[in-house]
Amino acid sequence: MPAGTEETHTPLAERMRPRRLEQFYGQEHLMGEGKILSQFIKSGRLVSMIFWGPPGSGKTTLGFLLARHFDFPCVFFSAVLAGIKEVKSVMAKAEDHRRLYKQPTVLFIDEIHRFHKGQQAAFLPYVERGDIILFGSTTENPSFEVIAPLLSRTKVLSLNPLTESTLRRILEEALADVEMGLGGRGLRIEPEALQHIIDYANGDARRALNTLEIAAGLVGEGGITSSDVQEALQKRVLLYDKSGEEHFNLISALHKSLRNSDVDASLYWLARMLAAGEDPKYILRRLVRFASEDIGLADPSALTLALHARDAYDFLGSPEGELALAQAVIYLAAAPKSNRAYTAFNRVLKEVETSPHEPVPHHLRNPVTDLMKDTGYGLDYQYAHDNPDSTTAMETLPDRLKGRRYYQPGDLGLEREIKKRMDWWEARKAGLRNAGGGAVSGKGEKNEQGNSREP
Numbered sequence: 001m002p003a004g005t006e007e008t009h010t011p012l013a014e015r016m017r018p019r020r021l022e023q024f025y026g027q028e029h030l031m032g033e034g035k036i037l038s039q040f041i042k043s044g045r046l047v048s049m050i051f052w053g054p055p056g057s058g059k060t061t062l063g064f065l066l067a068r069h070f071d072f073p074c075v076f077f078s079a080v081l082a083g084i085k086e087v088k089s090v091m092a093k094a095e096d097h098r099r100l101y102k103q104p105t106v107l108f109i110d111e112i113h114r115f116h117k118g119q120q121a122a123f124l125p126y127v128e129r130g131d132i133i134l135f136g137s138t139t140e141n142p143s144f145e146v147i148a149p150l151l152s153r154t155k156v157l158s159l160n161p162l163t164e165s166t167l168r169r170i171l172e173e174a175l176a177d178v179e180m181g182l183g184g185r186g187l188r189i190e191p192e193a194l195q196h197i198i199d200y201a202n203g204d205a206r207r208a209l210n211t212l213e214i215a216a217g218l219v220g221e222g223g224i225t226s227s228d229v230q231e232a233l234q235k236r237v238l239l240y241d242k243s244g245e246e247h248f249n250l251i252s253a254l255h256k257s258l259r260n261s262d263v264d265a266s267l268y269w270l271a272r273m274l275a276a277g278e279d280p281k282y283i284l285r286r287l288v289r290f291a292s293e294d295i296g297l298a299d300p301s302a303l304t305l306a307l308h309a310r311d312a313y314d315f316l317g318s319p320e321g322e323l324a325l326a327q328a329v330i331y332l333a334a335a336p337k338s339n340r341a342y343t344a345f346n347r348v349l350k351e352v353e354t355s356p357h358e359p360v361p362h363h364l365r366n367p368v369t370d371l372m373k374d375t376g377y378g379l380d381y382q383y384a385h386d387n388p389d390s391t392t393a394m395e396t397l398p399d400r401l402k403g404r405r406y407y408q409p410g411d412l413g414l415e416r417e418i419k420k421r422m423d424w425w426e427a428r429k430a431g432l433r434n435a436g437g438g439a440v441s442g443k444g445e446k447n448e449q450g451n452s453r454e455p
Contacts, residue, residue, distance in 0.1 A: 013209040015180040016173070021065045026166040026205075027058060027159055036157070037066070046070050048127050048134040050112065050142050050151070053159025056204030059137035060110060062159075067106040072133065073097065074106040079114035084122055091123070095131045104133045112136030113145035120147045127153050161203020168198060170205050171212055182216055189224040196229045247278070251286060254329075259294050263333040270329050274322055284310045287328050298338035298413030305331050336413030344407035351401070358398030391425055393432035 018024045021031075021041070030037045040046060046066065051059035067074035075090050087107070094105035107123075109115070126132045127150070134154060138145060142156050162170075171194060174181040193215070201208035214232035215224050250273050257265035273283060288310065291303040309328035313321035367377035382392035395402055409415040409422065 011210065012174060012181065012213040013206045016170070016177065016209060017061055018065060021069055024058065024062060024065055025169055026162045027062070029160070030062075030157055036155075037062075040066075041069060044070075046072070046106075046133055048132075048154040049136075050146060050154050050156045051135065051137045051159060052139075052142050052156055054139060054161050054203060056201070056206040056208075057159040057161060058205065059159055060108070063106070063108050063135040063137065067108070067133075067135070070106075072104060072106045074108060076108045077110065079109055079111045084115070084119045087119075088122060091126045091132055094126065095129075098129075098131045104130055106135055107132045108135040108137070110137050111139075113138045113140040113142075117147050120150050124149055124153070162201075162205055163203070164198050167201055167203070167205060167208050168194065171197060171208055174209055174212060182212075185216070185221060187216055187219070187224060188222070190226060193224050193226045193229045196226050196233075200229075200233055250276075250278075251283075254283075255286065255290060258290055258329065258333050259337065261333055261335075261337065263330055266329045266333040267326060270325060274325070280313055280318060280322060280325060281310075283325060284313060284328075287325070287332060290332060293342045294337055294339055295332060295335045296338045296341035296415075297418055298336040298340075298410065298415045300414060302332055302335045336415075338410045338412055338415050340408060340410050340415060347406045351404075351406075358400055361395070361398060363394065364396060387432075389428045391428050391432075393429055 024031065029035060032038065049063075051063060053059055064074060064076075073094075075094075077087055077090070087109075090105070090107060094107065097103065097105055107126075112120070123132070123134055127134050134150075136146070136154070142151060146154075171189075175183065175187055175189060177183045189212075197208055197211050197215070200211060211229065211232050212224075215228045218228050218231055219225075250269055254266060254269035254273065257269055270283065274280065284306070288303065288306045291306040295302040306328050309324040312324035315321070316324070362376045363378065363380045363382075365372070365377040367373040372378075380394075382394040384390050384392055386392075397404060409419040411419070
């Protein structure tokens, strides 16, 4: 019987989990000479910590190795499976243990972000008294998922995805390890196949080892080829959580690449989101919003094209309709940018929200009844089309807001033309005001300045 056969039903990733700190690879920014964990070990002092990082980066392993190095009792809980009742029972025992042996218990909470705020608060008194040293692991940003009082009593350590060289070392050791790995089978692996696994793993040691184990099972004895790895992989599953931080990271990257007029980066982030299973309709809603907010009147066709992309996707569905999203992303990234309409509307909203609501000037009110006419509704209203320039000197803002300029067009795209038109209209109105006139009687008659050509 080959060595390690008794471990057949234990996943390779679990069998290869390091037993000592010296066997832990990666995270040199934490474990290297003079780094924070090395300093804790050197000083003989351990504190409560939150290990934050992507899957397979070593969060759980590192916590266990630290507890073992300090020879503290360690109790593991999964926030998915255990309730606060079980955790409180362990904390009570930890309190007794510390009173008897003057030694804290390491309480490791996997996926601590899944405990709600009230449950997390239950740890506070035990952490403060030193009954427990709390280790928590999470893939989510602790700033959002862990309560502030607990964060202030713990040290947050950020773990990075493992590098290619670290993954290569882990895989090669798994192939060579006779006792716990695959060394008893005399397996070889083609360099291309090994690189394929590393590329697929995307910094995740567990994913790399699981893939190696499946590929090894396909070949029996002999060499693992790229085709064996591809068969083991089937289809890549990307790191993504539609309600988690990665969802917002990716849509933020897409939005900011579009805003920065980077066509290739925008296409890349779009493809990342689609490949990970994001709802295309969510992306389309963001593209429509982007067309209004970041392109606006510099290119009004952008909004039209984004809406057409939505209609095309509704008609075709996936995957054919996804090309419409790509087309829209290319157009939006390459379009001239302006947020002037967006900022103008925000200025107006702020004015409306923070200022007294001005009454509509009487000359703009519609005199529907005789009483309204008698009280001045519509009095001195000037009909724009009675003027050859189709405008008048009439003021249409309330007196207190007279002269306000909320919208200030830029110099890119169509806004350059809009700016010319606004200046042209203002010049016509100023001319009428200077002449002391408004609309002239009789359509088609020239005013005192003559009928100027439109811009």
